Amino acid sequence: xxxxxxxxxxxxxxxxxxxxxxxxxxxxxxxxxxxxxxxxxxxxxxxxxxxxxxxxxxxxxxxxxxxxxxxxxxxxxxxxxxxxxxxxxxxxxxxxxxxxxxxxxxxxxxxxxxxxxxxxxxxxxxxxxxxxxxxxxxxxxxxxxxxxxxxxxxxxxxxxxxxxxxxxxxxxxxxxxxxxxxxxxxxxxxxxxxxxxxxxxxxxxxxxxxxxxxxxxxxxxxxxxxxxxxxxxxxxxxxxxxxx
Numbered sequence: 001x002x003x004x005x006x007x008x009x010x011x012x013x014x015x016x017x018x019x020x021x022x023x024x025x026x027x028x029x030x031x032x033x034x035x036x037x038x039x040x041x042x043x044x045x046x047x048x049x050x051x052x053x054x055x056x057x058x059x060x061x062x063x064x065x066x067x068x069x070x071x072x073x074x075x076x077x078x079x080x081x082x083x084x085x086x087x088x089x090x091x092x093x094x095x096x097x098x099x100x101x102x103x104x105x106x107x108x109x110x111x112x113x114x115x116x117x118x119x120x121x122x123x124x125x126x127x128x129x130x131x132x133x134x135x136x137x138x139x140x141x142x143x144x145x146x147x148x149x150x151x152x153x154x155x156x157x158x159x160x161x162x163x164x165x166x167x168x169x170x171x172x173x174x175x176x177x178x179x180x181x182x183x184x185x186x187x188x189x190x191x192x193x194x195x196x197x198x199x200x201x202x203x204x205x206x207x208x209x210x211x212x213x214x215x216x217x218x219x220x221x222x223x224x225x226x227x228x229x230x231x232x233x234x235x236x237x238x239x240x241x242x243x244x
Contacts, residue, residue: 002047002113009117016041021161025052026235027078028140029158032166035081036215038069045119046082047112048073055104060094060111061137062125070119072112077140091137092129145169151184151242152177157217158235163226165233166219171212179243183210185220186240189232193244194220210241 006013018037022030030050038046051058051074059075065086071079072094094115096107115128143155145168154169174183174196185194185208194208200223203209208227213219220227220239228234 002049002108005109005113006117006120009114010120013117013120022050023158023235026050026158027052027076028142029235031078031081031140032157032217034071034078035085036217038082038086043068045070045072045116046079047071047108047116048078049108049112050074050078051076051107054107058138059132060096060107060115061091061132062094062115062119062128063091063134063137064089064125070125072116072119074107075138077138080137080139081142088134088137090125091132091134092125093132094129143168145173147177148240149242150177151240154218154239154241156233156235156237156239159228159233162221163228163230164213164219164221165227165231165239166213166215166217167239169218170216171218174210174218174241177241177243179241182244184240184242184244185210185231186242187231187233187237190230192230200224 003015019033027050030048034048053076061075063071063079063083065083066089067086069086071083073079094111096111145152145154152174154167157166157168159165181196183194185192192208194210195203197203197209197211203223205224208222210220222230
C-alpha cells in the first residue's frame, strides 16, 4: 500500500524494495540491512519502517546527509547506522496528520510514504517538518564482540531464509584471537566444528563454515543446510567462537 501512495503522489516513481524479510520488531536487524544496502543503491530517499512504537509519542523524522541521501522513518534508531555513515547534516520532525480515516498504526502509509514522495520531487526536508538537533535522534546500542577464555563471544544480527547467521563482528576480529583454520561454534542450543572458509564450496555438503559475507560481516552457515537449525540460533542470540 505504501507503494501505491507514492505512485499516486508521484506517478512513474522508481521504487526499489531492499527487503520485506526483517524479523518482526527487530530494529537492529533493519538498521544493519539499511546501512549495508544503501552504498549500493542510488542516492535518493530511503524509507525504513520497523516501528514497534507506532502510534506512540516516538517521533517521525527525515534526516538529510552530506551525500544527499535522505532517510525517512521512525526515530527509534533504525535510520542511524546508515545516516551516521553518510554524515548527518540536518534532521527534521515530521508532523503526524490527524485527518479522519488515517490510522494511528499505519504510519508507513499515512506519514512516511507521502513524505518520501514529496522529497523525491525535490521538496527540501526543511519544508516538511521542524528542525531537530541531530544529537537528540535515537541511537541503537550495537553489541560489540568480546574476547573471553581465548575465544570470541558475538551476537547474531540476523538469520536469513537459508539459515545463515550474520554475526556482529568482522573476520579481523576473529583472527585477532589467534584462531587457526577451524573453530568451535557454540550457542545455548547447539554446537559444531566449523572451517574458516572463503566460500561455501570450501567445505562439503552439510558441513559448518565461518566466512566473511558480502557486507564484511562474519557469518556462520551450513553448506546446503541451515546453521540456524543446526545451532538453534536466531537474531539476538550469543555465539561463541573458540579456536580448535
